[in-house]
Amino acid sequence: MSETILKSAEAASAPERVDLLAKFDPIIQTREALLAAGVEDPFSLVMDEVLSPTQAICNGRDTILLGTYNYMGMTFDPDVIAAGQAAMQDFGAGTTGSRVLNGTFRDHRDVETALREFYAMDHAMVFSTGYQANLGIISTLAGKGDYIILDIDSHASIWDGCAMGSAEVVPFKHNDVEALEKRLKRVPEGAGKLVVLEGVYSMMGDVAPLKEMVRVCKENGATVLVDEAHSMGFIGEHGRGVAEEQGVLDDVDFIIGTFSKSVGTVGGFCVSNHPKFEVLRLVCRPYVFTAALPPAVMASSATSIRKLMHGGNKRAHLWENSRTLHGGLKALGFQLGTDTPQSAIIAVIMPDLEKGAMMWEALLKEGLYVNLARPPATPAGMTLLRCSLCAEHTAEQVQTILGMFERAGKAIGII
Numbered sequence: 248m249s250e251t252i253l254k255s256a257e258a259a260s261a262p263e264r265v266d267l268l269a270k271f272d273p274i275i276q277t278r279e280a281l282l283a284a285g286v287e288d289p290f291s292l293v294m295d296e297v298l299s300p301t302q303a304i305c306n307g308r309d310t311i312l313l314g315t316y317n318y319m320g321m322t323f324d325p326d327v328i329a330a331g332q333a334a335m336q337d338f339g340a341g342t343t344g345s346r347v348l349n350g351t352f353r354d355h356r357d358v359e360t361a362l363r364e365f366y367a368m369d370h371a372m373v374f375s376t377g378y379q380a381n382l383g384i385i386s387t388l389a390g391k392g393d394y395i396i397l398d399i400d401s402h403a404s405i406w407d408g409c410a411m412g413s414a415e416v417v418p419f420k421h422n423d424v425e426a427l428e429k430r431l432k433r434v435p436e437g438a439g440k441l442v443v444l445e446g447v448y449s450m451m452g453d454v455a456p457l458k459e460m461v462r463v464c465k466e467n468g469a470t471v472l473v474d475e476a477h478s479m480g481f482i483g484e485h486g487r488g489v490a491e492e493q494g495v496l497d498d499v500d501f502i503i504g505t506f507s508k509s510v511g512t513v514g515g516f517c518v519s520n521h522p523k524f525e526v527l528r529l530v531c532r533p534y535v536f537t538a539a540l541p542p543a544v545m546a547s548s549a550t551s552i553r554k555l556m557h558g559g560n561k562r563a564h565l566w567e568n569s570r571t572l573h574g575g576l577k578a579l580g581f582q583l584g585t586d587t588p589q590s591a592i593i594a595v596i597m598p599d600l601e602k603g604a605m606m607w608e609a610l611l612k613e614g615l616y617v618n619l620a621r622p623p624a625t626p627a628g629m630t631l632l633r634c635s636l637c638a639e640h641t642a643e644q645v646q647t648i649l650g651m652f653e654r655a656g657k658a659i660g661i662i
């Protein structure tokens with residue numbers, strides 16, 4: 248037999264290849280149907296130019312930004328930019344290595360010092376993202392035979408941290424103190440218990456009843472971790488988050504946070520007073536087996552964190568913005584995620600994905616960018632238009648935004 252005949256005989260007998268992406272066909276179809284209806288793609292917006300923390304040219308249009316996590320408007324702070332520029336000049340563009348090898352530069356140490364100062368805590372560890380901080384800390388703290396008890400509406404990075412580890416994972420009903428207590432009491436005696444909570448839940452913008460939850464955790468011998476991604480910098484007298492605001496910071500064992508929101512850069516962290524904390528640098532795989540962040544990012548972050556310590560006026564203005572937008576949207580007849588403004592996130596509930604996408608596009612054409620959020624990110628299968636305010640939004644901008652919502656809402660038939 249010639250070689251050619253052999254090859255074609257082999258091909259004929261080979262089993263048919265299973266298309267590994269076929270499981271995503273329903274998503275492809277939903278997206279195609281949405282685009283076929285003529286809606287601008289909500290998931291491929293391009294920022295052609297960023298003019299300030301609150302304004303950009305998006306898809307060619309002058310746009311007010313109401314869907315970034317730039318809560319404290321630090322991205323264009325001149326000191327934050329200058330610190331990054333100087334560090335890039337002096338230390339180069341990247342680290343090309345892990346924190347535990349060649350990737351710890353002066354500014355990695357400095358940003359950890361800034362975090363210890365910010366939280367008044369003994370230890371701080373910086374990760375490449377907040378996602379990796381949750382992945383690493385949760386999977387490392389809770390091991391085989393331990394129990395992780397977490398809010399059912401936890402962020403994907405928390406769930407992924409649970410999936411990466413080998414502990415038993417027990418969810419409880421969102422923000423339900425009694426449900427948490429019941430789960431805690433069912434954990435077998437002698438097992439380690441890690442309770443994972445968030446300060447602000449990022450989809451609906453609601454706050455956790457940390458005071459009661461932390462008390463229940465302590466009464467039941469649990470270790471408590473709180474993710475303050477959406478509250479750091481803004482909530483609490485010193486911007487330390489919901490645990491500070493509710494007076495339980497000293498009883499929280501680990502705080503997780505991110506630089507990608509109020510700090511205005513990128514990176515994640517964990518702070519703690521646990522005396523054995525430093526061992527985590529050696530055993531936490533998402534810390535060890537990835538490259539450290541560039542020195543410019545670290546220098547910008549350290550400067551931003553130190554400025555946030557003195558951000559009381561900005562915090563007050565952001566609360567004002569949040570209250571005005573929440574009250575205004577409610578008065579216009581929109582259904583919101585919370586009855587009262589609880590954070591800088593205001594979720595506007597849409598009847599369905601189609602109406603949500605139409606409303607999102609109508610707002611974009613008005614010159615306003617908000618996040619279109621849908622399952623699996625959202626709870627209870629909801630479609631949301633998520634508005635996140637910035638301390639740099641002016642009172643006039645907030646009024647302009649309300650006018651845009653009114654016109655778009657009436658045009659789409661939502662109000």
Ligand SMILES: Cc1ncc(COP(=O)(O)O)c(C=O)c1O
Pocket residue numbers: 376377378379381402404445449474476477505506507513514515
């Ligand atoms: C609650 C929460 N934790 C963690 C993260 C991850 O943060 P990062 O963007 O730094 O990966 C997010 C991001 O949105 C978040 O909402």
